[in-house]
Amino acid sequence: MRQIEISRATMGRIPxxxxxxxxxxxxxxxxxxxxxAKELGLGEVQVRKDLGAVSGAGRxxxxxxxxxxxxxxxxxxxxxxxxxxxxVGAGKLGRALLDYGGFRDYGLDIxxxxxxxxxxxxxxxxxxxxxSMDMLDDFCKxxxxxxxxxxxxxxxxxxxxxxxxxxxxxAIWCFAPCTLDVPDNIPVQYENMALSLAxxxxxx
Amino acid sequence: MRQIEISRATMGRIPxxxxxxxxxxxxxxxxxxxxxAKELGLGEVQVRKDLGAVSGAGRxxxxxxxxxxxxxxxxxxxxxxxxxxxxVGAGKLGRALLDYGGFRDYGLDIxxxxxxxxxxxxxxxxxxxxxSMDMLDDFCKxxxxxxxxxxxxxxxxxxxxxxxxxxxxxAIWCFAPCTLDVPDNIPVQYENMALSLAxxxxxx
Numbered sequence: 001m002r003q004i005e006i007s008r009a010t011m012g013r014i015p016x017x018x019x020x021x022x023x024x025x026x027x028x029x030x031x032x033x034x035x036x037a038k039e040l041g042l043g044e045v046q047v048r049k050d051l052g053a054v055s056g057a058g059r060x061x062x063x064x065x066x067x068x069x070x071x072x073x074x075x076x077x078x079x080x081x082x083x084x085x086x087x088v089g090a091g092k093l094g095r096a097l098l099d100y101g102g103f104r105d106y107g108l109d110i111x112x113x114x115x116x117x118x119x120x121x122x123x124x125x126x127x128x129x130x131x132s133m134d135m136l137d138d139f140c141k142x143x144x145x146x147x148x149x150x151x152x153x154x155x156x157x158x159x160x161x162x163x164x165x166x167x168x169x170x171a172i173w174c175f176a177p178c179t180l181d182v183p184d185n186i187p188v189q190y191e192n193m194a195l196s197l198a199x200x201x202x203x204x
Numbered sequence: 205m206r207q208i209e210i211s212r213a214t215m216g217r218i219p220x221x222x223x224x225x226x227x228x229x230x231x232x233x234x235x236x237x238x239x240x241a242k243e244l245g246l247g248e249v250q251v252r253k254d255l256g257a258v259s260g261a262g263r264x265x266x267x268x269x270x271x272x273x274x275x276x277x278x279x280x281x282x283x284x285x286x287x288x289x290x291x292v293g294a295g296k297l298g299r300a301l302l303d304y305g306g307f308r309d310y311g312l313d314i315x316x317x318x319x320x321x322x323x324x325x326x327x328x329x330x331x332x333x334x335x336s337m338d339m340l341d342d343f344c345k346x347x348x349x350x351x352x353x354x355x356x357x358x359x360x361x362x363x364x365x366x367x368x369x370x371x372x373x374x375a376i377w378c379f380a381p382c383t384l385d386v387p388d389n390i391p392v393q394y395e396n397m398a399l400s401l402a403x404x405x406x407x408x
């Protein structure tokens with residue numbers, strides 16, 4: 001599949017477009033970027049750019065066919081391959097992520113969490129499984145897990161990272177305040193909570 | 205105080221510089237950007253730019269005086285004013301933030317969390333207070349709270365936001381998937397967990 005280069009800001013707006021279009025789809029056949037921009041309170045140039053990046057330009061006068069546009073946006077978010085995710089570390093943060101509903105908007109499935117403090121399988125508040133670390137390797141293989149989330153303290157993060165990579169995980173989302181040693185072909189996204197807040201503090 | 209314009213990336217590296225300098229400070233009087241870059245595995249241009257933005261240029265040949273540089277970086281992170289923070293919503297995410305240690309690196313003090321499900325004051329795992337919502341207004345006034353964190357579901361977020369603003373809070377960090385209606389002078393930072401993960405998924 002062609003790797004689509006798209007900004008994080010554009011990607012952030014796609015669920016907004018989708019939500020609006022799904023309400024609108026039953027009522028109209030076509031929609032213009034101008035209408036979308038007006039209804040969503042966004043700039044028209046921005047809407048054209050966003051939709052252009054994902055779907056191509058709309059037709060002159062008529063704009064976009066609503067059902068086609070929905071299909072394209074959904075396909076973009078869903079990704080061609082699976083988007084199965086596991087979390088290691090089932091503390092407060094790990095469990096908050098496990099039960100967070102917003103990931104579905106982006107076609108991501110947080111399937112389970114694993115924790116060394118867990119012996120017999122548990123369920124999260126919303127019924128997602130929390131397993132012992134013994135079960136991680138088999139689970140990753142059986143479910144073709146694509147992304148691993150690290151929600152353990154910094155001193156255990158590299159060990160978890162190595163285990164993810166051994167199990168064929170393709171990318172890592174790291175909440176531990178550390179720098180991981182990973183092969184060049186494995187993207188890592190670090191989530192630095194403190195930095196976000198500090199940055200906000202500077203804006204006041 | 206002059207508002208320092210500094211990129212989020214630069215700000216993210218300041219704790220790294222500080223940690224290294226504090227280990228080094230007892231051993232050497234001066235340090236060059238070249239040495240710092242080499243020791244930290246960063247580009248020299250980047251280090252010069254980062255330090256230049258916060259502290260000004262180093263002296264030719266000698267570089268930066270280590271103790272002065274530490275003082276400037278610490279002052280930058282600490283902010284001239286207080287950095288007192290409260291959280292509303294003491295679910296898993298709220299409690300994870302309350303007990304997260306990394307905020308201290310940026311001079312931020314997460315003082316307490318508040319939740320409508322709490323009647324009598326509780327303590328978090330690390331001993332931070334969790335209060336009932338009745339106590340929010342007094343607490344904000346007495347502690348001169350500067351930043352409010354919203355960790356409640358989307359449908360309650362605006363109500364919490366309005367209450368923060370009524371209590372003189374200067375900025376809002378919002379984890380609820382919603383858009384808040386705030387006065388122009390109140391910066392809001394939205395934390396979209398799902399978007400971060402979706403963006404990582406696209407990079408694979």
